Amino acid sequence: MSSAGGGMGSRGVVTTQPGASANPTVINFNNCKKIFVQRDYSEGCGVRFLTRFPSELEGRIDQQQFEFTVNMMNNMYAEAEKANCSTFCEGCMACVTAYVIYFCSETHYEKCLRKVARFVVEQNEEVWTKRGLLITDPIERGLRVIEISLLTEPATSPVGTNQA
Secondary structure, eight states: OOSTTSOOTTOEEEEOOTTOOSSOEEEEGGGEEEEEEEBOOTTOSSSOBOOOOOGGGTTTSOHHHHHHHHHHHHHHHHHHHOOOHHHHHHHHHHHHTTTGGGGTSOOHHHHHHHHHHHHHHHHIIIIIGGGTEEEEOGGGGTTSEEEEEEEEEEOSSOTTOOOO
């Protein structure tokens, strides 16, 4: 999945700092400050993220909104990993057709990942970007973390600079 989760590539983000002059600040998306919400392995290896509110988000977004977003994503990932009759039949059809069926149809898991991607885009548009924040779809980070970008703050140290 390319940019379905709200990834913006290397484009800059124009923001206006509160209390600043009318001149907007341009921060490259790749060089803004990031907050990472880690995976929660307390209930096993299923895809689940911690709902602990990061202190860096205080004053930027309500704790209830953060928890709603993470809980909804956790619920969607739980639905994706749930085994039922449909997923069993899907697996049997894959074996019978030597997995050629996957060229013609999407798996239950892929459908749920698209649902998460749509939810992340919707949340970014309706809530997060209005507060100078951006969530990156966890699939873009290998389902390891939820990355939250602070669009109004540059990174403390340049990312990817390697001086010889």
